[in-house]
Amino acid sequence: MTQHCDNTMSGVILLTLVILTIGFSKNVAFTPILLQLETNVNNTLQINNTIEYILQFNITDFQEPPRIWIQSEDANITSPLMIVARQPKEVLSWQLPLFVEGDLGDVKFMTTARILCYDILKNRRLSGKTNIQSEQLFLTISTVSSVNASFTVNVKNQEFFQIKPSVMYNFSISPSEPSYFFYNFSTNLTFAAKDSNYETVILEVESKDDICMTVSIQNVSCPVFDTDQDVTFRGFYETVNRRGGITISKNNFPYGFYVVFVAKSDDYDCTKARVLTSSDSPRVKDISLIIKPSIAYRDYVNAVIFTLCAIGAFYIIFGFLFFFCSIKKSQPRHMDYIQENDMQAHSSRIVRTSATDQGTEMTNIGTEAALDSISVDETEYDIVDEIEHVKEIRLCRGYPYLTDLARKDPRVLKQKSYLYLYNVLTIAIFYGLPVVQLVIAYQRILNETGQQDLCYYNFLCAHPLGLLSDFNHIFSNIGYILLGVLFVIITYNRELTHRDINFDRHYGIPQHYGMFYAMGVALIMEGVLSGSYHVCPSQSNFQFDSSFMYVMAVLCMVKLYQNRHPDINASAYATFGVLAIAILLGMIGIFEGNTVFWSFFIVIYILTCLYLSIKIYYMGCWSISKSSVRHIYHIIISDFWSGPLNVLKPCYLARFVLLSLGNVCNWGLAFFAIYKHPKNFPVFLLTIFMANTLLYFFFYIVMKYLNKERVRILTWIFLVMSTLCAIAALYFFTFKVISWSKTPAESRQFNRECLLLRFYDSHDIWHFLSATGMFFTFMVLLTLDDDLSHTHHSKIPVF
Structure with a gap:
């Protein structure tokens, strides 16, 4: 029948x-x-x-x-x-x-x-x-x-049609000769190992040539879409030239899957370069294929617990040692302590001003009770008017002290410093929420369409969890968040010991704790936005990963300048206005990094360096006005008649030398940009900010020692730890695992397997080290002038 x-x-x-x-x-x-x-x-x-x-x-x-x-x-x-x-x-x-x-x-x-x-x-x-x-x-x-x-x-x-796990297969394809294979999850039970997860596998593809192809993962149903016109109609797919990989879960393909290889007739989809290929040479692509089991769920748990335990141990050890050292070496910060130990010293506030080019000294009339009776706003405006009058007289002559530039009431400075915190919180909310919403939408599109080219993952070390395709790169940002919280706690505890307004009015460097809180929040938001970026990293959302890096770098520079120039420091609005311009330039540099843009940027860059150098050299007293220009003219004439070479002699030799070195470094970066035109403009812009922050740190510490000050051992420890973390972080950062400035296929050539706990790759290690480095950098700023905590303002030089 x-x-x-x-x-x-x-x-x-x-x-x-x-x-x-x-x-x-x-x-x-x-x-x-x-x-x-x-x-x-x-x-x-x-x-x-x-x-x-x-x-x-x-x-x-x-x-x-x-x-x-x-x-x-x-x-x-x-x-x-x-x-x-x-x-x-x-x-x-x-x-x-x-x-x-x-x-x-x-x-x-x-x-x-x-x-x-x-x-x-x-x-x-x-x-x-x-x-x-x-x-x-x-x-x-x-x-x-x-x-x-x-x-x-x-x-x-078809040869070796049914693929076995952990076995390497070699074959060839061409645009007219596609190929596909079958993988069955159920057969893996016989190969199961305790440290492997055969419910989720990682497909790895390698080739020694640059011929572009599409790799597709499809359900085991007919028809199989194996032509260039229809290969993207089903399942997951990605473009590959030399290296590729996809993580595949049995939940998505319960009966197994077909892995389809389709070579393209040209390489445009992989390189975005319109290069004609020779018709004489055959487009035959040799491929090596292996399907490996993913890590077990035990590895997920071990990696997460190990990370949290390491950070928890850091909390306990660092917190105990820091607070122990602080208590052991701390001195009371209140006027009663000063009066008991130094009754004769500094009974009145001394203000050094320059009535002439040679300078004179005068005493600030009024007791502390009289100053307290004045409202904050009245004190601010009266002192600002006085500073504006004095600074032009002091321009280019004399050696001012902190009394000249710390005349505002501490309550005014506190209010102004907290504006940085309020601005950071506002930006964090209004910038962060749309970012989270956008990347969630990206993840949903990826899951629904299967277009793996949408997100630039390290496919060889991308461990999914739930709806997230790359959980490990998201979780590794936990260091930024937890260390940011730790810095906020340390700052709050430190602020509790600085409650005496009269003491702060006379002694030590004005702390401006609102600025430190802003740094801690910025570190937390860096973790949030970096994690959001890694939900679906791509060229269109890279600025999410680096936005608060700019914020932290600028806040460090502003805080260093604020230490010695509290009354004339840049306002929070001006600071964040500069950051907005930087982020705008970063966005333009991503999409329009042409010669016109680079020429415009280099001009703005050099002019900004010169302007800031002049402001730092003249301690914020320089401005473009008739009186300033006239005053400089009289000084040059006076120096010329006293000796022609005196015109070329800098007023502040040490400051002039250090600023010259800083400008040489910045001009070097500018010439490098002109010559190279780096494709990754946001990273180059971040390099500029970080380099200048380091230069300013170096300048500040050298000037402290030139002025007979010192840096405490604890601060040096923080500085050394910060430097070691920075060097190690940069080392791992150079080992790229993706490159969003290239095409998805070219980016996959950088994909590498996990390095730590079978869960983290080099970029995850960069996250941990850079978070630790930034935390220690903030601690350096917090403790940098602890040696001056009981020094009167009249003895603290301005530089």
């Missing part, structure tokens, strides 16, 4: 083929020729418009589907060979020569190979039975050409 049904089906198929193929031409009648051929043999035949071949092949192996290979040098564009492959439930058709569409035009191929799709689930059920009959494959070949054309055909089973 079964044999009769099979014969009837074969007859119907033959009759249908005859009827369908007659319609190629009204004047042409095909003569069907039925041939039964052997598999794994090259069969060469002649064909014209009077012949139609119906080739019959018996397929007995249900585990390996048949692969049809056909070649013809005589087929032409106007009269191609029409190939139709028919199975009991599937039909596949194409023509020869085959034209593969590309971005640079269509490319013709005279050789094709296609793998027929079998019902894997059905064959898996039948493979365990006995007396399985073979299935017949019918291959129909016809043409409308009146001239004889020869062709060669071969049908054989």
Whole structure:
């Protein structure tokens, strides 16, 4: 009965083929020729418009589907060979020569190979039975050409079609000869190991050539989309040239999956470069494929617990040691302590001003009670008017002290410093919420479309969790958040000891704790935004990762300047206005990094360096006004008559030398930018901010020692730890695992396997080290002038 049904089906198929193929031409009648051929043999035949071949092949192996290979040098564009492959439930058709569409035009191929799709689930059920009959494959070949054309055909089973885990496979593809393989999750149970997770696997692809291809992961159902036109219609897919990888979960493909390889006719999709490829050289791509088990859930738990325990241990050890050292070496910061220990010193406030070029000293009239009776606003405006009057007189002469630039009431300075915190919190809310919303939308699009080129992951070390495709790179930002919280706690505890307004009015460097709180919040937000960026890293959202790095670098520079210039420091609004311009330039640099933009940026960069150098050199007293220009003119004339060389002699030699070195470094960065035009402009801009912050640190510490001050051992420890973390972080940062400035395929060439706990790669280690380095940098700022905590303002020089 079964044999009769099979014969009837074969007859119907033959009759249908005859009827369908007659319609190629009204004047042409095909003569069907039925041939039964052997598999794994090259069969060469002649064909014209009077012949139609119906080739019959018996397929007995249900585990390996048949692969049809056909070649013809005589087929032409106007009269191609029409190939139709028919199975009991599937039909596949194409023509020869085959034209593969590309971005640079269509490319013709005279050789094709296609793998027929079998019902894997059905064959898996039948493979365990006995007396399985073979299935017949019918291959129909016809043409409308009146001239004889020869062709060669071969049908054989696809080699190593069913892939085993942790086994390397090597094969080749071309644009006209795609290939695909089957992977079955259920077979992995026999290979299961305690430290491996076969429910989730990592597919790794490598190639030694740059031919572009698409790798697709599809369900085990027919048809299989294995042409360049339809390979992206199903499942997950990505472009690959030399290296690629995809993490695949059994939850998405419970019955296994097909991994499909389709070479492209040109490399535009991988390089975005319109380069014509030679038609003489064959586009054959050699590929190495391996599917490895992912890490076990135990590894997730171990990595998370280890990270949290390490940070917790840092909290306990660092917190205990720091507070112990602070208590041991701290002195009371209140006026009663000063009066008891130094009754004779500094009974009144001394203000050094310069009434003439030589300078005179005068005493500030008024007691502390009188100053306290004045309102904050009145004190601020009266003192500001006095400072504005004095600074032009002091311009370019004299050696001012902190009494000259710390005349505002401490309550005024406290209010102004807290404006930095309020601005950071406002930016964090209004900038952070849309960022989180956007990256969540990106993740959903990735999950729904399967377009792996949308996000620049390190696919060889991207461990998914829930809806997140790259959990480890998100979680590794926890260091920024927790260390930022720790710095805020330390700052708050330190502020509790500085409650005496009268003491702060006379002694020590004004602390401005609002600025320190702003730094801690900025460190926390760096972790939040960096984690958001790593939900789906790409060129369009890279600025999320670095925005608060700019904030932290600028806040460090402003805080250093504020230490000695509390009354004339930049306001919070001006500071964040500069940051807004920097972020705007970063965005423009990503999308329009052309010569015009770089020329404009370099001009602004150099002019800004010169302006800031002059402001620092003259201690904030320089401004473009008639009185300032007239005063400088009189000084130059006076110096000239006292000796022509005195005109060239700097007023502040040490400050002049250090600022000159800083400008040389900045000009070096400017010339590098002109010569190289770095593609990663935000990183270059961040390098400028970080480099100038380090230069200012160096300048400040050198000036402290030149003015007979010292830096405490604890601060030196923080500085050394910060430097070591920075060097180690930069070392790991240079080992790129992605590059969003390149195409997705080119970015995957940087993909590397995990380095730490089988969970973290070099970029994760960069997160931990940079967070620790920034924390120690903030601690340096917090303790940098502790040696002056009980020094009167009249003895603290300004530089």
